[in-house]
Amino acid sequence: MQARKSPSKTQHKSQSKSHSQKALRIFFRNKAAVLGMILLLLVILASFVGRFFTRSIPLKSSAPFTPPGSHEKVMLGTDQVGRDILAGILYGGKTTLLVGISAATITIIIGVVVGALAGFYGGWVDEILMRITEFFQVLPTLLFAMVLVALFSPSLWTVIFAIGAVSWTSTARLARAEFLKIKHMEYVTAGRALGMQDSGLIWKAILPNALPPLIVSATLIIGVAILFEAGLSFLGLSDPNVISWGAILGGGRPYFLDAWWIVTLPGLMIFITVLSISLIGDGLNDAFNPKLRES
Amino acid sequence: MAWLQLIIKRLFYALILILAVIVLNFLLIQLAPGDPAEVIAGEMGGATEEVLASIRERYGLDKPVPVQLGLYLTSILRGDLGDSYYYNAPVSKLILRRLGPTLLLVVTAIIIALFLGTFLGVIASQRPSSFFSSFVTVFSLVGYAMPVFWTAMMFILLFAWIWPIFPVSDMRNFLLEGPWWRHVLDVAHHLVLPAVTLALIYLAQYSRLARSSMLDVLSADYVRTARAKGLKEPVIIAKHALRNALLPIITIAGLQFGGVISGAVLVETVFNWPGLGTLALDSILRRDYPILMAILLFSSIMVIVFNILTDLCYQLIDPRLKTR
Numbered sequence: 001m002q003a004r005k006s007p008s009k010t011q012h013k014s015q016s017k018s019h020s021q022k023a024l025r026i027f028f029r030n031k032a033a034v035l036g037m038i039l040l041l042l043v044i045l046a047s048f049v050g051r052f053f054t055r056s057i058p059l060k061s062s063a064p065f066t067p068p069g070s071h072e073k074v075m076l077g078t079d080q081v082g083r084d085i086l087a088g089i090l091y092g093g094k095t096t097l098l099v100g101i102s103a104a105t106i107t108i109i110i111g112v113v114v115g116a117l118a119g120f121y122g123g124w125v126d127e128i129l130m131r132i133t134e135f136f137q138v139l140p141t142l143l144f145a146m147v148l149v150a151l152f153s154p155s156l157w158t159v160i161f162a163i164g165a166v167s168w169t170s171t172a173r174l175a176r177a178e179f180l181k182i183k184h185m186e187y188v189t190a191g192r193a194l195g196m197q198d199s200g201l202i203w204k205a206i207l208p209n210a211l212p213p214l215i216v217s218a219t220l221i222i223g224v225a226i227l228f229e230a231g232l233s234f235l236g237l238s239d240p241n242v243i244s245w246g247a248i249l250g251g252g253r254p255y256f257l258d259a260w261w262i263v264t265l266p267g268l269m270i271f272i273t274v275l276s277i278s279l280i281g282d283g284l285n286d287a288f289n290p291k292l293r294e295s
Numbered sequence: 296m297a298w299l300q301l302i303i304k305r306l307f308y309a310l311i312l313i314l315a316v317i318v319l320n321f322l323l324i325q326l327a328p329g330d331p332a333e334v335i336a337g338e339m340g341g342a343t344e345e346v347l348a349s350i351r352e353r354y355g356l357d358k359p360v361p362v363q364l365g366l367y368l369t370s371i372l373r374g375d376l377g378d379s380y381y382y383n384a385p386v387s388k389l390i391l392r393r394l395g396p397t398l399l400l401v402v403t404a405i406i407i408a409l410f411l412g413t414f415l416g417v418i419a420s421q422r423p424s425s426f427f428s429s430f431v432t433v434f435s436l437v438g439y440a441m442p443v444f445w446t447a448m449m450f451i452l453l454f455a456w457i458w459p460i461f462p463v464s465d466m467r468n469f470l471l472e473g474p475w476w477r478h479v480l481d482v483a484h485h486l487v488l489p490a491v492t493l494a495l496i497y498l499a500q501y502s503r504l505a506r507s508s509m510l511d512v513l514s515a516d517y518v519r520t521a522r523a524k525g526l527k528e529p530v531i532i533a534k535h536a537l538r539n540a541l542l543p544i545i546t547i548a549g550l551q552f553g554g555v556i557s558g559a560v561l562v563e564t565v566f567n568w569p570g571l572g573t574l575a576l577d578s579i580l581r582r583d584y585p586i587l588m589a590i591l592l593f594s595s596i597m598v599i600v601f602n603i604l605t606d607l608c609y610q611l612i613d614p615r616l617k618t619r
Binding site for chain 2: 134135137138139140141142143144146147148150151152153170223227230231234235236237246249253256257260263264267270271272274275278279282
């Protein structure tokens with residue numbers, strides 16, 4: 001695995017621009033990635049705009065356990081208390097997506113800061129930060145998040161913070177590895193010789209060149225965070241006043257043998273969303289990975 | 296000797312990690328809103344003033360924080376994980392009863408995922424552009440994107456309605472009588488769906504990883520050498536390629552063990568499997584925090600133990616480490 005280093009590591013700024021253009025072109029030629037893009041756009045449209053096209057709102061009740069297709073007003077049926085599943089899916093998507101993206105942002109920020117400092121400074125800084133990272137890797141993520149949410153009231157922010165707090169470790173390792181690789185390159189040495197500050201070297205010189213793998217991992221982390229949010233709200237550990245796909249699933253669980261649609265449809269939405277995000281992540285990975293590009 | 300040294304070093308390190316988890320538990324109790332005594336008692340455990348007073352005395356909650364930490368550490372290291380006021384029983388007893396079922400589920404799932412995943416990946420790597428190979432790629436994407444609790448419920452719908460050959464809830468049939476082996480078979484029968492559900496996510500990932508790492512290894516020089524020597528393809532795969540291709544899979548499997556336990560929480564909940572996961576969820580709903588904290592500690596210890604085992608496996612398999 002170590003031998004897989006890209007041949008073109010001495011990129012300059014002008015080159016990196018054409019590199020990213022080339023990467024984009026490769027990305028859009030990848031059918032699976034484009035399919036993922038289209039699916040994700042549809043999910044986003046449905047979650048943010050779709051609500052304006054339904055006549056019902058999610059919390060309004062009609063007859064409970066109405067199967068899909070049996071009533072013209074509630075196309076996808078109703079749940080155990082008579083809430084419209086379609087409206088629930090359209091409204092709940094916003095929560096799921098926003099929590100996923102916010103949690104992924106926190107994850108990336110913690111991971112990149114820890115990884116960058118560890119990789120750039122090395123020595124005892126690296127030692128301490130990596131021990132902390134290893135400690136967090138030992139904690140079973142969902143259980144730790146469950147404890148956090150249970151101890152500190154189940155609100156959206158607690159959930160976002162808990163997901164961020166448990167999932168940053170792999171990003172930190174990735175960022176550290178990239179920083180270790182790049183910090184010895186000539187242009188960084190040159191920057192240092194020109195009197196650039198450490199912060200300038202870290203954020204302006206090294207980070208931009210470490211971005212491609214970090215972007216790929218950030219994409220995948222959004223998917224993981226969405227699965228995480230769904231799992232927590234499925235277990236009843238989310239803001240009770242906000243509807244989300246996982247919460248609909250969790251609410252319908254006791255009845256799902258009699259009313260399959262309550263759990264099947266929101267779960268399908270989670271599946272499609274995470275699938276589309278992984279397809280995009282894979283596409284980006286292929287586009288940024290020079291070894292695959294040549295073959 | 297190198298082995299022994301390594302094991303001692305790993306055990307020492309594991310001990311520090313376990314201490315760190317206990318300190319984390321302590322900090323969480325301190326930082327949680329409300330009176331720590333009430334957090335320890337569990338809010339819905341029906342804690343009376345006397346119970347709270349005895350907790351305050353036992354953990355020295357009126358003393359400075361470092362003293363409290365010391366008392367907390369020593370009581371846990373003595374094996375005293377506190378009492379569940381809901382069950383009116385020591386937490387350690389409750390946990391040990393649930394540990395077995397969780398371990399059974401998790402270990403079975405990992406074995407299925409590792410063996411089947413590697414097998415599928417190796418087959419797929421033989422013809423990288425074949426239909427089967429693309430199937431493995433699609434399967435891994437799909438398996439990864441399905442929320443595990445949803446998969447579990449879809450399986451239950453399938454096996455409860457359409458094809459009722461597996462039990463969909465609990466770990467055993469309590470009415471069953473007969474010799475011991477019938478009970479073993481009964482548990483195995485109940486284990487099928489939960490274990491397959493949990494294995495599916497990792498099976499998907501490992502098959503993909505095995506495929507790509509086999510492809511990497513098969514283009515390496517030593518494999519070309521082996522081919523030039525005229526060795527048969529199965530021998531090359533088994534003796535030269537697979538061994539090296541397994542290394543990244545083992546690394547990832549080790550890193551992901553915490554995730555497997557997390558998945559087990561969800562799978563246990565859906566299948567009503569009597570393990571730590573269902574206990575954790577019940578304890579959250581009852582605000583029975585001592586149990587919750589102990590489960591966090593115990594599952595972290597499981598991860599630590601599994602990491603050590605992974606490390607040892609790595610030593611066994613990696614040919615470069617063996618020659619030293």
